[in-house]
Amino acid sequence: MKKLLAIVTACLSFATHAADPYPVKPVRIIVASGPGSGDDFATRVVAERLSAILGQPFVVENRPGAGGVIGQTAVLKSAPDGYTLLLAGGSMAGARFVNAAVTYDIVKDFTPVSLIETSPFALVASASLPAKDLKEFIALARSSPGKMTYGTIGAGQVPWWAVFLFNSMAGVTAIEVTYKDTAGAMTDVMTGRLDYFVTALVSAIASKDKLRVLAVTSAERSAMLSDVPSMAEAGLPGYDMPAWRSIMGPAGMPPEVVAILNKAIQQALASPDLRDRFAKAGSVPLGSTPAELRKRYEHWMGIFEKIAKDAGVKPQ
Numbered sequence: 001m002k003k004l005l006a007i008v009t010a011c012l013s014f015a016t017h018a019a020d021p022y023p024v025k026p027v028r029i030i031v032a033s034g035p036g037s038g039d040d041f042a043t044r045v046v047a048e049r050l051s052a053i054l055g056q057p058f059v060v061e062n063r064p065g066a067g068g069v070i071g072q073t074a075v076l077k078s079a080p081d082g083y084t085l086l087l088a089g090g091s092m093a094g095a096r097f098v099n100a101a102v103t104y105d106i107v108k109d110f111t112p113v114s115l116i117e118t119s120p121f122a123l124v125a126s127a128s129l130p131a132k133d134l135k136e137f138i139a140l141a142r143s144s145p146g147k148m149t150y151g152t153i154g155a156g157q158v159p160w161w162a163v164f165l166f167n168s169m170a171g172v173t174a175i176e177v178t179y180k181d182t183a184g185a186m187t188d189v190m191t192g193r194l195d196y197f198v199t200a201l202v203s204a205i206a207s208k209d210k211l212r213v214l215a216v217t218s219a220e221r222s223a224m225l226s227d228v229p230s231m232a233e234a235g236l237p238g239y240d241m242p243a244w245r246s247i248m249g250p251a252g253m254p255p256e257v258v259a260i261l262n263k264a265i266q267q268a269l270a271s272p273d274l275r276d277r278f279a280k281a282g283s284v285p286l287g288s289t290p291a292e293l294r295k296r297y298e299h300w301m302g303i304f305e306k307i308a309k310d311a312g313v314k315p316q
Helices: 002-018 039-055 066-076 134-144 158-170 183-192 200-207 255-269 272-280 290-312
Strands: 027-033 058-062 085-089 110-119 119-123 149-152 176-178 196-199 210-218 241-252
Touching: 002 196, 002 255, 002 290, 027 039, 027 066, 039 085, 039 110, 039 272, 066 085, 066 134, 066 241, 085 110, 119 158, 119 200, 119 290, 134 158, 134 210, 149 158, 149 183, 149 255, 149 272, 183 196, 196 200, 196 272, 241 255, 241 290, 255 272
Parallel strands: 027 058, 027 085, 149 176, 149 196
Antiparallel strands: 085 241, 110 241, 119 196, 119 210
């Protein structure tokens, strides 16, 4: 009788535990870059809202290194139970075309949960150049092939792709100058030592009086720079290179857990406080279904592969 009672008690305990709604403990969101980065900021804002909505702490853990591979691999190898998530940027769609350390497939090895935001960058140029707008700038660059200089930071990041796409579509041949950080590149643009650079909107706005902001990289204008045209509008029809961030998990996550997370993220993105904080950082809150996010990555993998091929870029 005692043995039977023990079995029944164990079964009831298991059934109760199995019925516990997700999440029942803290959830980690891995950010594959350091504290203070744009990825870190966006993740912490979303994590704060998710903690309030789902009643468990969503803890942000920075795991930078190897171009994002360290943090991304940590999530890839984690249990697919929804308790380890990844802040995944759009650049992950092109990572394997520039980084030889990337051995995973973003579509096959991760579970898409939801898009969380999108944001454009800005093409800025030295005010010392005799070009007042994008068309004049392109004409100037074409007239002196191989003489103008452009800055890049971090091969495979969205601004890096953005400037390569610009050069390709505009038919511009120029000299690449690599920098360790945005500050160095922006300083050189403002002083005329560097001709052009693709930077974050907040950076372009802060330096607007010391350089020329020629265009934004999204298909439409940004509310933060409403007087600045998009690349497509200013002379490169079809140009579109936005940044975006999303939440993903390791492959094999239970659909019901994905559904709970997706619903909570949509609720978080509707928060006036979150939307205001994102807007001040140049971001537009934007959610998606898991299927839409998967299609977005598949679409951009094709775009990044073509840009890399056209530019002769090989994984390093």
